[in-house]
Every structure is written in structure tokens, then in C-alpha cells.
Amino acid sequence: MKKVFMFVRSMKFGLILLLVVIAFSVAGSLIPQTFEDTWYLENYPSFGEAILALGLHRMFSQWYFIVVSVLLGASLAAAAISRFMALRKLLQGVLVVPESGYRTDELVASKVSRLCTYLQKKRYRELNTGEATVYHKNRIGYFGSALVHLSLLMILVFGGLVLGLSYYDDVLLLPGETAELSDGSTMHLHSFTRRDPITDRIESISVITVSTPDGRTSGAREIRVNHPLRFNSYAFYQFHHLYAGSITATDVTTGGRDTFYLTERSFLSADGRTGIWFETVFQGWTMEEETGRIIPLIYDAPIFPDPLYYVLIMTEHIHEHRFAVPGTHIYVGSLRFDFNELINYPGIRVSFTPHPFPALLLAASALLMVGLFLSFYLTPVIVVIKDGHYKITASKSSGIELEIVAMLYEGEDIPKDTPDDEQVKIPENQEREVDI
Amino acid sequence: MHTLFNLTLVAYIIAAIAYFTGAGFKHEKIQKYAFLMFVAATIAHIAYFIWRWWAKMDVLDLTFLTAIPIRGAFEYSMGFALVIAIIVILARPKMPWIVSAGLPAVVVMMVFAATRNMEIHDLMPALRSPWLFVHAGTGVVAYAAFAVAAVCGIKYLSKLKKSEDEESKTMLQIDRMSYRAIVFGMLFFTVTIISGSMWASDAWSRFWFWDPKELWSLITWIFYVIYLHQRLRKNWRGKRTAIMAIVGVGLVLFTWLGVNNLLYGLHSYS
Numbered sequence: 090m091k092k093v094f095m096f097v098r099s100m101k102f103g104l105i106l107l108l109v110v111i112a113f114s115v116a117g118s119l120i121p122q123t124f125e126d127t128w129y130l131e132n133y134p135s136f137g138e139a140i141l142a143l144g145l146h147r148m149f150s151q152w153y154f155i156v157v158s159v160l161l162g163a164s165l166a167a168a169a170i171s172r173f174m175a176l177r178k179l180l181q182g183v184l185v186v187p188e189s190g191y192r193t194d195e196l197v198a199s200k201v202s203r204l205c206t207y208l209q210k211k212r213y214r215e216l217n218t219g220e221a222t223v224y225h226k227n228r229i230g231y232f233g234s235a236l237v238h239l240s241l242l243m244i245l246v247f248g249g250l251v252l253g254l255s256y257y258d259d260v261l262l263l264p265g266e267t268a269e270l271s272d273g274s275t276m277h278l279h280s281f282t283r284r285d286p287i288t289d290r291i292e293s294i295s296v297i298t299v300s301t302p303d304g305r306t307s308g309a310r311e312i313r314v315n316h317p318l319r320f321n322s323y324a325f326y327q328f329h330h331l332y333a334g335s336i337t338a339t340d341v342t343t344g345g346r347d348t349f350y351l352t353e354r355s356f357l358s359a360d361g362r363t364g365i366w367f368e369t370v371f372q373g374w375t376m377e378e379e380t381g382r383i384i385p386l387i388y389d390a391p392i393f394p395d396p397l398y399y400v401l402i403m404t405e406h407i408h409e410h411r412f413a414v415p416g417t418h419i420y421v422g423s424l425r426f427d428f429n430e431l432i433n434y435p436g437i438r439v440s441f442t443p444h445p446f447p448a449l450l451l452a453a454s455a456l457l458m459v460g461l462f463l464s465f466y467l468t469p470v471i472v473v474i475k476d477g478h479y480k481i482t483a484s485k486s487s488g489i490e491l492e493i494v495a496m497l498y499e500g501e502d503i504p505k506d507t508p509d510d511e512q513v514k515i516p517e518n519q520e521r522e523v524d525i
Numbered sequence: 526m527h528t529l530f531n532l533t534l535v536a537y538i539i540a541a542i543a544y545f546t547g548a549g550f551k552h553e554k555i556q557k558y559a560f561l562m563f564v565a566a567t568i569a570h571i572a573y574f575i576w577r578w579w580a581k582m583d584v585l586d587l588t589f590l591t592a593i594p595i596r597g598a599f600e601y602s603m604g605f606a607l608v609i610a611i612i613v614i615l616a617r618p619k620m621p622w623i624v625s626a627g628l629p630a631v632v633v634m635m636v637f638a639a640t641r642n643m644e645i646h647d648l649m650p651a652l653r654s655p656w657l658f659v660h661a662g663t664g665v666v667a668y669a670a671f672a673v674a675a676v677c678g679i680k681y682l683s684k685l686k687k688s689e690d691e692e693s694k695t696m697l698q699i700d701r702m703s704y705r706a707i708v709f710g711m712l713f714f715t716v717t718i719i720s721g722s723m724w725a726s727d728a729w730s731r732f733w734f735w736d737p738k739e740l741w742s743l744i745t746w747i748f749y750v751i752y753l754h755q756r757l758r759k760n761w762r763g764k765r766t767a768i769m770a771i772v773g774v775g776l777v778l779f780t781w782l783g784v785n786n787l788l789y790g791l792h793s794y795s
Contacts, residue, residue: 118737315654
């Protein structure tokens with residue numbers, strides 16, 4: 090069991106997993122994710138089927154990526170546990186002072202004095218054990234690595250839960266319409282505009298009210314990009330906008346009238362027999378000079394610079410397709426149909442994320458920043474001066490040993506007797522614990 | 526006002542030519558004046574940056590945080606160059622060699638910026654968020670720090686090629702500067718990724734989309750994590766970490782420019 094733990098917590102295992110994640114990420118960036126299956130077959134004729142068979146189009150939710158993530162989580166957990174275990178003594182207020190591994194360059198009294206003054210000036214804490222003088226600094230830095238691994242584990246777990254448990258749905262609503270959500274809550278769209286009334290900038294803005302089955306309500310709230318409405322574990326995003334046809338039908342005999350917003354094929358009639366079938370709205374049109382024929386235009390972009398209505402007129406005797414531009418009208422029987430300018434309507438994304446995972450994810454991110462700061466900028470240092478010899482215990486990358494040695498031998502040749510890596514590793518029986 | 530940018534660019538180029546001419550002829554005075562010119566160019570650069578920031582607030586009626594001029598290739602590379610220039614000036618008293626490493630990087634980024642569209646454009650609604658300041662601001666600082674680490678790596682390898690002792694004071698200093706730049710960059714880059722995911726949660730409904738930009742940022746972040754592990758736990762130093770720092774900036778450049786131009790994703794506008 091111990092062997093398994095040691096393997097899982099080993100840096101080699103962690104690094105292999107990170108390299109595997111890199112490989113997945115490279116592949117995931119080259120193969121666009123979560124498109125429709127047909128897209129892969131059309132765009133990758135030679136290996137589209139292989140992509141689908143291996144699930145490479147939804148790579149990050151496949152079992153093999155989940156296995157790698159779980160192993161990475163185990164590696165981070167083991168690394169965090171071993172680091173916190175190593176901190177037990179420190180948490181009990183004990184400092185481990187090495188008994189061997191001291192630099193071989195013996196310090197003369199003046200250098201000892203200079204070293205002590207230097208360390209005091211640098212605000213090291215001084216501790217006299219009787220046999221040795223110990224200076225230490227940044228004990229809190231020992232927590233850095235443990236916090237980094239713990240927070241990364243939290244990010245992996247909570248991030249996985251957020252991605253796995255949350256879902257979203259895109260709802261299309263016309264002003265005045267109400268949509269029901271899966272838990273019985275409702276979303277009512279009051280209005281939608283494509284221009285900010287204050288700044289006059291083009292921006293999609295919806296005003297919605299959300300109500301829960303138990304009677305709670307958000308009140309009428311404005312949503313726009315970067316400003317979603319968060320209510321009852323749901324978030325409502327102004328996601329995109331679409332165009333709808335708008336036709337006003339007037340009964341010339343009674344004077345009654347109604348305006349219809351049309352997004353799909355619909356029949357507008359008073360008696361169910363005479364009226365117009367709304368077929369579609371083309372994005373633009375042009376006229377052939379020689380024949381005078383109107384040719385509808387379709388663009389790739391969702392724009393309607395010159396909208397053109399396409400309708401089918403239906404009476405008992407006539408079935409006739411017609412084009413109409415906004416601002417014109419058609420009489421069919423006793424009905425007059427006015428073709429209005431198109432209206433915009435919003436696509437609202439409704440996203441559900443269970444509490445409290447997003448908050449925990451943010452807390453883990455904050456913890457990661459603290460851990461990184463402690464690891465990088467509060468490097469723990471212990472300097473022990475004993476019998477005219479000294480030992481500096483600090484990460485080599487901190488450069489503190491270099492600084493101290495350079496200070497001690499300023500203007501002199503530095504003796505080439507810096508302890509090598511083997512000397513720095515102090516056997517357990519050659520350490521002594523000191524209360525601090 | 527773009528004249529100020531052009532003058533800054535010219536000043537950087539002249540400073541670089543003069544500096545390396547001075548170095549070639551071992552003429553310290555020329556190098557000193559070249560460095561002064563570099564400082565003057567940096568001051569002009571800061572002035573242009575501030576002007577552009579103010580102009581975006583004024584002309585486009587943006588808030589202070591959303592007007593930060595690091596949106597788009599021109600502004601981003603200009604900001605990138607400015608951060609490198611400031612790091613070089615701040616580090617120079619203790620590390621005079623950093624000028625010869627950093628100055629070419631500044632010139633390259635400024636020349637690249639000059640080839641981009643300099644006009645001020647309005648921000649699309651999704652970008653009008655205070656997160657732009659945090660996300661893109663920390664990103665540009667992180668990228669510049671990684672670039673400084675890489676130029677230190679190049680300097681290290683070039684000195685090594687000239688048979689300089691790996692244990693000499695300068696070599697240890699270059700190696701340590703490279704490490705410190707990566708540490709600094711990692712802190713900022715982590716904030717970039719975290720703030721980006723928070724912004725995505727506000728704007729696009731999810732923290733993470735597995736978008737190519739996100740994936741390459743993750744790859745870059747993991748790469749530097751591996752660097753730090755090897756350095757802190759395995760005590761890698763010198764040639765190996767210098768090579769890693771250079772490879773790292775290659776990943777940074779691909780994440781910044783390569784992804785936008787070669788791969789399709791949510792960040793295609795950036």
C-alpha cells in the first residue's frame with residue numbers, strides 16, 4: 090500500500106500525467122470539439138469516422154480523459170497529503186535543525202559576527218539551542234507547496250463537478266412570451282432591444298422576470314452580455330439575437346387588427362381559408378435588369394440589409410407566391426396585410442449550476458494564488474551556525490545561499506566547498522528538533 | 526498622435542543599433558548614451574500608452590478599466606514591449622547584461638506592432654467588461670515576463686557557447702533572472718487563466734469551454750509547472766532550464782498569435 094502511495098505521489102507519475110494532459114489538449118485544439126457528427130464526416134472525409142468512433146469530437150468528456158483526470162487528482166491528493174504530513178512538526182512549533190552537512194569553510198570570528206549582523210538585519214528570527222545558533226525566516230513558506238497541490242486538487246474536483254453537473258439550454262422568446270423551465274420555474278420576456286438607450290451603442294438587452302413554482306420572483310431585470318441574471322441556481326444570459334417577420338393583419342370590414350411576429354411557416358387568415366401563408370424572410374434581394382425579376386439573396390452572416398418577405402396568397406381561386414418588402418401591403422379578400430420592418434428577438438441561454446460548487450471553485454483559485462505566492466516569494470530559510478561552521482537550508486533556486494556566501498566573501502575568493510546535493514540531504518538520525 | 530509611436534519605435538531602433546555598436550567596439554560611453562536613449566524611448570512609450578488609454582476613454586466613452594490599451598494585436602504587442610522595457614530598466618542596475626538581452630526583444634515587438642492596424646476601434650459588447658483589465662492586463666505582463674526569461678535563456682546559451690564558466694557570477698545571475706521572470710510570469714499567468722474563466726462564466730455561461738485558446742493557455746501553464754518542478758525539486762539549472770525558457774516563450778507566442786490565426790475558437794476576435 091505504501092509503495093502504491095509513494096508511486097502515486099511521485100513527481101515522475103505526476104509529470105507523466107501532465108504530459109498526457111498536454112497531448113489531449115493539443116489534439117483537442119486541432120480537432121474542433123462538440124460539433125454535429127455530420128460536420129466531422131464532411132470536413133474530415135478520410136478520418137471523420139475514426140474521430141467519431143474514438144469520441145475525439147467530445148474528447149474531454151470521454152472515459153479515457155476522465156481516467157487521466159482521476160489519476161491526476163489522486164497524484165495531487167497524495168502530493169498534498171505528503172506535504173501536509175511533513176508540516177506536522179512545524180504546526181506543533183518544532184523546527185528541524187540538521188546535525189551535519191555544514192559548509193567546510195570555517196568562519197573566523199569576524200565572519201561569524203558579520204553573518205549574524207546580516208541575518209538580523211534581514212529580520213531572521215534568532216534561536217539559541219546551546220550548541221548552535223539558529224536563524225530562521227519565512228516558516229509560513231513551508232505551506233506554499235502543500236496549498237498549491239491542495240488547491241489544484243480542489244480546482245480539479247470542483248471544476249469537474251461544475252462542468253459535469255451544470256447544463257444549459259438556449260431559449261428563443263418573442264416579447265410578451267413566457268417559457269417554462271424544467272423545474273417549473275418560468276421566464277417571461279418583457280422586451281428586447283438592440284440598442285442601449287443610454288449610450289446609443291448597439292447591444293442586445295432583454296428585460297425578463299423569473300418566477301419559481303413557490304412564488305418567488307426575480308422582478309423585472311435587464312440582462313445583457315457580461316451581465317447575466319443569477320437566480321435560484323440558474324443564470325440567464327443574453328446570448329444572441331435573431332430576426333422575426335412582422336405582419337399586421339387588418340379586417341377592413343370590422344376595423345379589427347392584430348400584429349403577428351413570425352419565425353416559422355404560418356397561415357394568417359380570418360376564416361381559415363382566405364389569407365396568406367408566411368413562408369420566410371430572405372436577407373436581401375436584387376432585380377434582374379433585363380427581365381425585372383426579383384432574386385432573393387441569402388448571406389452567410391445573420392444580417393438582413395434588405396429583407397424580403399416571401400408569402401403564398403390563398404383564396405378559393407388563387408394560390409400565388411408573392412414577394413413583399415417592408416412598408417408595402419397586400420389585400421386578400423377583406424384582409425389587408427401590412428409588411429412591417431423585421432423585429433429582433435433574443436436567444437437567452439439558461440444555465441443551471443448547483444450551489445455551492447462555483448463558490449468553492451473560486452475559493453480554490455484564491456487558495457492557489459496564496460500557495461503560489463508563498464512558494465515563490467516566501468522561501469523558508471534556516472541558517473545554523475555551529476562551532477564556526479554554518480549551514481544554510483533553503484531552496485537553491487531562492488539564491489539565498491549565493492547571496493550569503495557572496496556577502497561573507499566580498500572582495501575575496503569564494504572557497505569552492507559548497508556542500509553538494511548529497512551533503513544537503515540530512516539523514517533523519519542526524520536531525521534534531523528544537524521548539525520554537 | 527501615432528507620430529509619437531513612430532518616434533518611439535525609431536528611438537528604440539537607434540538605441541539598439543548604438544548599444545550593440547558600442548558593445549562591438551567595447552565603447553562604454555556609447556553604450557551608456559544608447560541606454561539613456563532607450564530610457565527616453567520608454568518614457569515616450571509610456572506617454573503614448575497613457576494617451577491611447579485616455580483617447581479610448583474619451584473617444585469611445587469607455588470606463589477606465591475597459592479602455593486599457595491592450596486589445597488587439599497592435600495594442601497587445603505594444604503593451605508587451607512596454608512591460609519588457611520596464612523590466613529591463615528596473616533590472617539593469619544589478620544586471621547590466623540584461624540590456625543586450627531585452628533591447629532586441631523590445632524592438633522586435635515594436636516592429637511587429639507597427640505592422641498591425643493602429644486605429645482605435647470600439648469594443649464589441651462582450652469586451653466591455655472590467656475583466657478585460659484583469660485578464661488581458663495580467664496576460665500581457667505574464668507574456669512579457671516569459672519573454673524576458675527566454676531572452677535570458679538565449680543570453681545564457683550564447684555565453685555558454687563562448688565557454689563562459691557556468692558557475693561565474695554573471696552566468697548564475699542570468700540563470701536566476703530567468704527563473705525569477707518565470708516565477709513572476711507564472712503568478713500573473715495564473716491570474717490570467719482564473720480571471721478568464723470567471724469572465725467566461727459571466728459572458729458565455731461556463732467557466733471553461735475547451736476552446737483552443739484555453740487549451741493552449743493550459744498547455745503553456747503546465748509547461749511552466751514542469752519547469753518549476755524540475756527546477757525546485759530536481760535542482761535543474763543552467764543549460765536545461767535556459768532551453769526550457771526558450772521553448773516556453775515559443776508556446777506563449779503560439780498561444781497568443783498562432784491560436785488566433787490558425788485555429789478557430791471563441792477567442793478569434795482577440
